[in-house]
Amino acid sequence: MKFEQAERLSKLPTYVFALLDKLKEEERAKGKDLIDLTIGSPSHLPPKAAIEAHIKALNEPKSHKYSSFEGDPDFIAAVCHWCKQQYGISIHKDEVATLVGSKEGLAHFYMAYLNPGDTLLVPLPMYPSHFRGPALAGAEPIILPTVEKNGFLPELDIIDESIANKAKILSLSYPTNPTAATAPKEFFEKAVRFAKKHNLILIHDFAYAELYFEGKKPISCLSIPGAKDVCIEFHSLSKTFGMAGWRLGYAVGNKELVNSLKCIKTNLDYGPFAATVKAGTVALKTEKRYLDEMRLGYQMKRDIAVEGLNSLGWKLKKPMATFYLWIPVPAGFNAMTFVEHLLHKADVVLSPGIGFGDLGEGYVRMALVDSDEKISQAVERLKKAGIRYSG
Numbered sequence: 001m002k003f004e005q006a007e008r009l010s011k012l013p014t015y016v017f018a019l020l021d022k023l024k025e026e027e028r029a030k031g032k033d034l035i036d037l038t039i040g041s042p043s044h045l046p047p048k049a050a051i052e053a054h055i056k057a058l059n060e061p062k063s064h065k066y067s068s069f070e071g072d073p074d075f076i077a078a079v080c081h082w083c084k085q086q087y088g089i090s091i092h093k094d095e096v097a098t099l100v101g102s103k104e105g106l107a108h109f110y111m112a113y114l115n116p117g118d119t120l121l122v123p124l125p126m127y128p129s130h131f132r133g134p135a136l137a138g139a140e141p142i143i144l145p146t147v148e149k150n151g152f153l154p155e156l157d158i159i160d161e162s163i164a165n166k167a168k169i170l171s172l173s174y175p176t177n178p179t180a181a182t183a184p185k186e187f188f189e190k191a192v193r194f195a196k197k198h199n200l201i202l203i204h205d206f207a208y209a210e211l212y213f214e215g216k217k218p219i220s221c222l223s224i225p226g227a228k229d230v231c232i233e234f235h236s237l238s239k240t241f242g243m244a245g246w247r248l249g250y251a252v253g254n255k256e257l258v259n260s261l262k263c264i265k266t267n268l269d270y271g272p273f274a275a276t277v278k279a280g281t282v283a284l285k286t287e288k289r290y291l292d293e294m295r296l297g298y299q300m301k302r303d304i305a306v307e308g309l310n311s312l313g314w315k316l317k318k319p320m321a322t323f324y325l326w327i328p329v330p331a332g333f334n335a336m337t338f339v340e341h342l343l344h345k346a347d348v349v350l351s352p353g354i355g356f357g358d359l360g361e362g363y364v365r366m367a368l369v370d371s372d373e374k375i376s377q378a379v380e381r382l383k384k385a386g387i388r389y390s391g
């Protein structure tokens with residue numbers, strides 16, 4: 001039998017991370033004890049009270065029913081309160097869509113607004129959902145290159161008018177996975193003006209909203225006056241509360257955009273498991289101390305890794321947000337050959353930058369999501385294997 005996949009699937013380029021999984025599997029089959037710093041799955045645990053709320057909800061018969069399309073009112077109220085408290089943004093209960101993680105929400109939002117042949121503006125390097133999601137909808141991402149010299153911010157001023165006018169969406173995500181870049185208020189102001197001028201939907205993926213260091217708190221795009229006219233912002237409980245496996249997130253912002261997302265979702269799922277939503281509601285009420293400790297934990301890992309790698313010749317700056325390091329590869333390698341070299345010579349696995357778009361070539365991403373000891377050990381393994389950076 002020959003099954004013919006839909007074009008939307010067969011035209012997708014190979015997922016680099018699936019390839020990497022195969023390589024890891026082969027090494028593990030040989031008995032290798034790998035230090036795997038590829039996937040951005042947080043190492044901190046959810047708040048205890050959230051776990052307890054989940055267990056309690058599991059024993060309540062109503063948790064096992066289909067969830068309501070409108071979402072759990074307690075969760076929605078907690079989201080509105082959280083958004084006000086953390087980001088100073090006023091969100092009405094009708095401006096919230098509950099998501100099975102923000103990745104799901106992003107992919108479905110792109111489906112809700114993009115037709116085959118449509119275009120959207122996407123800075124690269126970027127989290128793959130922002131170019132693979134549109135590709136699944138048959139749309140064509142127009143790449144806005146970002147480089148370190150410009151703080152990994154796209155230059156909106158130089159985009160051709162006709163390209164901007166034709167595009168339907170501008171996608172942003174600060175702090176950024178994989179580059180760990182952050183964006184100042186002025187950039188968001190410019191982005192909102194740009195979106196209004198060119199009649200663009202402005203997506204802001206705010207998955208790393210709480211993962212910042214040294215008091216440098218990232219801002220919500222919705223905190224820019226007038227942003228709600230054009231913007232939908234995606235938030236995630238995965239990174240904030242160490243709940244990546246639970247699958248819970250939400251989108252807030254322009255009501256019409258939120259409603260389109262809800263509409264497409266009513267045809268595809270019933271939302272997250274009710275017990276998970278109850279736990280998420282409790283997580284959103286967690287004391288400030290939990291988040292402070294979480295940030296300090298990743299700051300320590302960041303310092304160990306940056307200082308360790310810099311002792312091997314790199315000249316990395318300490319990122320002010322996310323738990324990623326965006327690391328240039330030594331001369332003579334490309335992203336994938338360096339990943340393979342690290343895997344075979346040092347038993348350390350990092351992500352090739354090309355997984356985040358072509359402009360990630362020449363870089364690898366280290367996710368600081370293991371213990372401090374393992375991160376030190378990873379650097380030691382590089383040292384022992386004679387791996388250094390010499391430009």
Ligand SMILES: Cc1ncc(COP(=O)(O)O)c(C=O)c1O
Nearest residue numbers: 101102103127177207236238249
């Ligand atoms: C920038 C960014 N957005 C969204 C997501 C997806 O998060 P979630 O677990 O909420 O689906 C990730 C996960 O790594 C991410 O890095």
